[in-house]
Amino acid sequence: MASTPHLPASRGLDALFAPRSIAVVGASHDIRRIRGRLLKLLIDGGFGGPVHPVNPSRAQIQGLRAYPSVRDLPEPVDLALIAVAADQVMEVLAECEQRGVRAAAVLSAGANGVPVGERLQDQVAAFARRTGIRVLGPNAEGFIDATTGLLATFSPTIETLPPRREDGTRGGISIVSQSGAMAFALYSRAHAEHVPVRHLVSTGNESDVELLEVVDHLIARGGSRAILLFVEGLHHPERLAPVAARAADAGVPLVVAKVGRSTAGQRAAVSHTAHLTGADTAYDAAFRRHGVIRVDDPEQMLAVAAAASAGMWPQGRRVAIVTTSGGAGGWAADICEQAGLDVPAFDEAFKRELARVVPDYGSTENPVDVTARVAEDGGSTLLAILARLGEASGIDIGLVIMSLVAPGRITSIEPELKALMAQAKRPLLFHSPGAASPDERAALARVGTAHVELRSFAFAMRALDDYRLFRERRQGRHGAASTDRTRPAMPRLAGQGPLDIAATRALLDAWHVPMPPESLATQADEAVRAAEAMGWPVVLKIASPDIAHKTEAGGVALDLRDADAVRTAFERVMASVAAKAPCARIDGIQVQKMMPPGREMVVGTVNDPDFGPMVMLGLGGIYVEVLRDVVFALAPLDAGEARGMVDRLAARALLDGVRGQPAADVDALVGLLVAVSELAAAGAGEIAEMDLNPVLVYPAGQGAVVVDALIVPQPPAMQAQDKQRS
CATH class of the missing domain: 3.30.470.20 (ATP-grasp fold, B domain)
Known part of the structure; x- marks a missing residue:
């Protein structure tokens, strides 16, 4: 399959996200302040290139030589991190242009309530268009690249929770967010679940660089097992299709939390369809078309991220549940089936195999009840069951439910479980009914699996299997020969209201949309002749460009079976419409063959x-x-x-x-x-x-x-x- 080309608009982002040298404009010696923490994190992260603080009030900042202005830098840098007062931003950007800086991230926020065209983001956008310098922000919280140690942010979250390195059992995910707060909130949740974050980007007000460009850039960089997106609205929605196609080609699921409102459905609507269009309907449809996984809450998002990070890609929806509690297993089975997963019965041969290790007072049905024995035998029963589960046919996903409140249950069998997980042919995840110990969560991550909550587990497995099916369908469409038939030319449509009957019929006929026989009559006798020609029974409907809903105006008569009925109905319909819609333009009455019920x-x-x-x-x-x-x-x-x-x-x-x-x-x-x-x-x-x-x-x-x-x-x-x- 041919790969999707880069978006032209995403060019030039290497200087921003993979710079060789950086200037920190507004840098401070006080690490309690945003401008000081920005420089400290950049130094502590281990960025390999030169870092130049810019501040006219100090000659040295945090052990580095400082420069009075961008113009005084000893070299043209790739990236300027700008953390100055909002009213100084444009002056700094002008200096960046003069000094040959290739990209900038504006962490400053402009004032609210400023008229459109005069806002800081409008001025920055005009600057970027004029100069070609790529600008992130304003009002961005920065970005990180854990693979290179580039921590270009002032977030205290990164100071408290430094990025985790990928260790081979877990791959990295990336986060791109229009909200800086949500970007680092998702980061902290991923950190708690031991999911390595490879890249994080807060796009801010998106005066120039926007979210989908960043996603396209990260897909091209490679290495992300999933990309998590927090979206308030897409500035360039037309970019979604090519970016999502590129992600699908690369096998990188896009997992989106979309908040806010689209413009769909906010205008006056005539049809039922437009009235039923919700604020977010178009985004839902677009995400479904392009294989984007939409989530409702952070738990769902992190469950998908944890599964993808651990390489847990389901090849179907059949779940085997292994539990120490029959009640917990039944609850999990209900949740799985409600989410669209299947908890099938095991075949007899597999149940006999399980009976060799499951206690007599347990159950070999699905869910498998191994009882509390797993807590008494050092995990040998659990490992034996999981080994058999790994070879079972008719199963796509495994879920182990056991208490991990007390440390030791996973850490005590960590080497054996890691070896078993390395050979696993299907996702195998764990759930603790009580709050799982941090040590046990960490051990699960080290062996290559994850702890999940039940509903988010069921959502993640269903969502990732849907994603697999989407990619298969997409490949099938790419490989299939085109069957497009010749389509008619679309005529120009004029007018302020609905099309008349003749124009409507012409369009639907041209696109082979089936309709009953019909004719337009302006007199009762003409309607009778039309009815006799098409056969009884018939329907009469008022034909008016000003009446969208005919029934409400009394403009419909059904099941007319002879000439007298047509004449009577013709006069009744005309009188009713004249009374209820006296200003409506009337083209006549539509005589239509009455179709049988369906x-x-x-x-x-x-x-x-x-x-x-x-x-x-x-x-x-x-x-x-x-x-x-x-x-x-x-x-x-x-x-x-x-x-x-x-x-x-x-x-x-x-x-x-x-x-x-x-x-x-x-x-x-x-x-x-x-x-x-x-x-x-x-x-x-x-x-x-x-x-x-x-x-x-x-x-x-x-x-x-x-x-x-x-x-x-x-x-x-x-x-x-x-x-x-x-």
């Missing part, structure tokens, strides 16, 4: 300003906004992604047939989703929203059809903005 679904699209068109699927009819069982994905979709949307519905079982009902034609629904997604992708600059509701899905082999459709063009102003972005 499973009602809703399919729609909305155009997110950050990630482009998204497709929505949910339970349809009048319940879509009540039950809100909806899922979203970025357009366009392939058949596998469309089927994945169907499978993610909470009401998925309804499509399989319940209480004697036949299974629905999921293949036809998948095909319809793909077609709609291709239309949405082609119309990204033209279509704001689509709402196909209801979509009737018939029994397997009988197809699916769109009964009602609403298409809203992008307003002209939005179309102009889309063209500027492209």
Whole structure:
């Protein structure tokens, strides 16, 4: 598979993150102050190149010769760490340009409440664009590179918890965060779990260097087993796809905690789809499309990091649980199954093998109850069971539950357990129901495994297996021959409201979206002739660009079976609409062949300003906004992604047939989703929203059809903005 190229914007970061020489501007002799701690950590970390303090008030600082200004440096340095008052930053950056400095990290924070364009970050951004000097920050808390001893930060966390070196049993992970506080909070948690942190970068206000550039740079550097990201919002969301592709090619999972709000769904919306779009829907869809693991809390994030650091990559979801307590094993089994893992029954041959070492009063079922014997025999029973578990078929993951409150249970068998772990063919992790001793946690890390909490363990194993499946699907898509069919040209769409019936039908027909026979009538007799031509029964619907929801205006009449019924309904619909929407423009009445009942679904699209068109699927009819069982994905979709949307519905079982009902034609629904997604992708600059509701899905082999459709063009102003972005 061809690798994803570097992002052009990530060039020039070597001077920032791998400098040969550094100036600390604003350095202080007082290590209790930020400016003093910054220099002290840089010296203590063992950075191998020259370090030049810059401060006009001292000739020597912390044992190093100091210089009055950047202009007075004895050489042009690669990196300037700037820790001066905010109103002095731009003057220092100007000196950096004059002295040939290649990169800068601005640790100073500008004042709040300053108008856009006048903020420190705006001035720094303009400087970086003009000069080409790469700038991290402002308001960054710095970065570390544990592989070279480069500690370019003032964080007291690093002073208290120096980076751990990788020892071969654990690989390093990296942390990139828009919040400095969260970056070092995650670092401290990783340190407590004995997970080595290879790189940490706090990006601050991202006037120039932004989070995804840093991620791309770290992937290119290599060596990270996972990259943890704390994200408030992506400044350049279009970079996510190439960066995530590069990470997938390298086998480096991106694990993201995303907070804050996107701009999706904040404008006035016409369709059900847009109303149902949450603040974070687009980020969810983008992360799922690109194989990014999204977490809800630090425990989940660190569980994934610990498993990845220890090389614990599951090849499936079948968990074997070994426990000293039947109750704890049952609890763990429940949690695993709730998370989507499987706790299968062992085959009889394996149970007979376990019976050789499990006490008679224990259990060889899954979960395996070895009782308290493991505390009485020096760990020989546990080691014997784990050795057998390592050879068992039908198991992908092992979980050992035993008390590690008192020191000694792991340290006493550390050499034997390390040898066993070195031969393990599947993840094998430990959980202590009581608070695990720090010594035992450290011993687990030394042997190449980790202590985990139950829910975060289940999440991590499911997430990493999902990541494996994502990479397999991605490789399959890269290796498959292209089957793209010729697609029609997307017409220009005009107007401020929904498209009329003719334009809507033309678009859906062009993209092979199935609809019933229909015709537009302006008089009752014309409606009768149309109904007779298409066959009874029929439906009448008001045709108006000003009425998005026809039922609410009394603009629909169903199950009309003869000419008199059509004439009566025609007049009734026109009168109702005139009363309830007197200002609405009326094009006529749509006469449509009434389709037989089917499973009602809703399919729609909305155009997110950050990630482009998204497709929505949910339970349809009048319940879509009540039950809100909806899922979203970025357009366009392939058949596998469309089927994945169907499978993610909470009401998925309804499509399989319940209480004697036949299974629905999921293949036809998948095909319809793909077609709609291709239309949405082609119309990204033209279509704001689509709402196909209801979509009737018939029994397997009988197809699916769109009964009602609403298409809203992008307003002209939005179309102009889309063209500027492209």
